[in-house]
Amino acid sequence: MSRSVRVFGPAVLVAVALVSTVAALAYGGGAAPQLIQDPGAFSRWGLPIAKLFVNLGAAGMIGALVLVVWALAPKRREFDVALDVAAASAAVFTIASAVTGLLTFLVVTGVPLSLGDTFGAQLGQFLTAIPLGQSWLATTLMGAAVTVLCFAVRNHTAVLFVTVLAIASLVPMAQQGHAAGTAGHNAAITALGLHLIFAGVWLGGLLTIVLLRRELDAKRLPVVLARYSTVALICFIVVAVSGYASAALRIGTWDQLASQYGVLVIVKLLALLALGGFGALQRRYLIGRMSRAGVSGVREFWFLVVAELAFMGIASGVAAALARTATPVGEEPGSIAQSPAEILTGEPLPPWPELWRYFTEWNLDLLWIFACAFGIFFYLAGVRRLRRRGDSWPVYRTVLWVAGMLLLAYITNGGVNAYEQYLFSAHMAAHMVLTMAVPVLLVPGAPVTLAARSIRPRKDGSRGGREWILLAVHSKFAGIIANPLVAAVLFAGSLWVFYFTGLFRWTMDDHLGHEWMIVHFLITGYLFVQSLIGIDPVPYRLPYPFRLVLLLGTMAMHAFFGLAIMSSTGLLLADWYGAMGWGTDALIDQQTGGGIAWSIGEIPTVALAITVAVQWxxxxxxxxxxxxxxxxxxxxxxxxxxxxxxxxxxxxxxxx
Structure with missing residues (x-):
C-alpha cells in the first residue's frame, strides 16, 4: 500500500473530484443551458471542470511550497522533490487558468469559439480591458512566474518569496466570488480569499507528503507529518470559519439550506467534518504511534491518507460546482440604493453615528479576527511553555499584549470600522489608534523575545517559527527599517504620502487597499515605538536623551499634520466623502478628523515619554x-x- 499510494492517492483525489463536480453540476443546475446567448454544452461543463483543475493546481503549488518553507530540510532530497512538485502543480495551475479565462470569455459573451481575427480581437479586449478577464490574465501570468521560479530557485530564503507570490496569485480569484459588487462584498472577498489559501495549503500539503513517499523513511515521516499536522489544524479552523461566513452571505436565511445551493453546501460541510475527524485521528493516535514504534502504524496511516484525499476530492468538486450554481441571495442588489453613500460603498448604511454606536455596531473582517485570535493564542501558549519548564515571564507583558490584540480586533471589526467609509473622522480615528495606541501596547509584550525563548529550535536544517523570526529580525532589511531615524521618517512621512497621493483613494475603492492600509500603519507605528521603548533585539538603539529628542521631534511633525488638516478648506477626497450626501458636513467632519489626528497623539506621546524616562x-x-x-x-x-x-x-x- 505504501508504495502504490504515490500513484493511487492522487488518482483517487482527481477521480473523486471530477465525479463530484459533474454530480454537483447536474444537481445544482450549474451547467444548465442559458436562456440568452447560451455558449454551448462544452463551455458550460468545461468551465467548472477547468476551475477544478485551477484549484487543484493551486493547492499542489501552495501546499508544496509551504512544506518546503516550514517542514523540510534543504540538505535532504525531500526539499528538491517538493519544489519539483510545486513546479509541476504551478504548471497545471497556469494552463488551467488560461483555459478558464478562455471559457469564461465564451460563457460571458456567448461568442462561438473560432480562430478568426475578430475572435482574437474580442478575446484580447476581454483580457486587457474587462476586470474579469484582467483577473484571469493576471492569475495566469503569476502562475507562469511561479512555475519558472520553482524550477530555478533552490535557496531556502528565496523560496519564501516564491511562496508569497504563489499565495498572491489567488487574490484575483478571490475578488471574483459571489456577491462581488453587492452588500457584503468586502466580507465575501476576505472569506473566499482565506478559504482558497488555507484549503490549498491543507490539501496540497497532504498531497505533497504522498508524493514524497520515497524520500520519507519510517523515522523521517512522523517528523514531517507532525509539522504538517500543526499547519493542517490551523487550516481546518480557518477553512471551517471562512466557509461558514461565505455560505451565510450567499444563503441568507436558514430556510434556504433546502435550496440546491444549500444542499451542496451541506455536502461540502460534511466532507469538511470528516476531514477534521481524520486530522484528529492522525494527531492523537497515528503520529505518536509511528514516532514510538518506527514502522508500526505506517500502513494504517497511508490507508487514512487515501481516505482523506477522497473526501478532499468531494469537497473540491462540490466547491467547483458551487461557483457556477445560483445562490439564494442574488448577486445583484435587491433594492435601489437610498443614498449616494450606498451607491459609493455598495454597503447598507449603518445607523446614525451617535457616540454609543461606535461600541455597538460591528463590521467584521475575518482576516483580522484570525490574526488577533491566533496572536493571543500563540502568545499565551509560549508563556505557558516557559512556565512549565520553570522559566519566568512578566505578567505585565502578557496583559499588554492581550490588550493590544483586543484593541486591534475592535478597531478592525467594531464601530470605527463600520463608519470609516462614510466619515473621515472615523477613518482618522482608526488610523491614529492603529499607528499609535495599538503599538504602545504590543511592543512591551516583546513577542520576538518570547518566541526565541519558547519555540523549540530545529536541528535538522529546516526552519520553523523560531528560525524564520530570528532570520527576519537579524536581516539587513530589518536593520534598515528598524533604525530609529528610518522608523521615525516612515512613521511621520507616511502620513503626508498617504493622504496627499492616490494611495488614499485606492484604500477607499479597493478592499485590498484597505487591508494594506491597516498593515502599513500598524507596522510603521510598531517600528517607531520599538525604536523608543522596545525590549526585543534590534541592531541599534539611540541613547535615552536622543530618544526623547526623536520622540518630541516626530510628534511635532505629527501634530503639524493634524493642524494642517484642521485648517484646510478643501476636501481630500471630494468625490468620496464630499459626495456621501449622508446629512453631515464633509468639511467640518474632515476638520474634526484633523483634530483627532492632533489630539489623539498626546496620550501615547506622554506614555512613551514616561516609559523612556523610566527606562533611562x-x-x-x-x-x-x-x-x-x-x-x-x-x-x-x-x-x-x-x-x-x-x-x-x-x-x-x-x-x-
Missing part, C-alpha cells in the same frame, strides 16, 4: 549597581588607582 532611570540604576558590585569584588581597585594617580601628579607639581 532603570538603566542608570543598573549601571550604578554594576559599578558598585565591581568595586566590591575588586576592593575599589579602580578608585584607589585613580587616587594614587592624582597623588603622583600632586607630588610631581610640589617637587617642581
Amino acid at each position: 532611570r532603570r538603566s542608570d540604576q543598573k549601571e550604578s549597581t554594576r559599578h558598585d558590585r565591581h568595586a566590591d569584588r575588586t576592593g575599589d581597585a579602580e578608585l584607589e588607582a585613580y587616587n594614587a594617580h592624582l597623588a603622583a601628579i600632586a607630588e610631581h607639581d610640589r617637587r617642581g
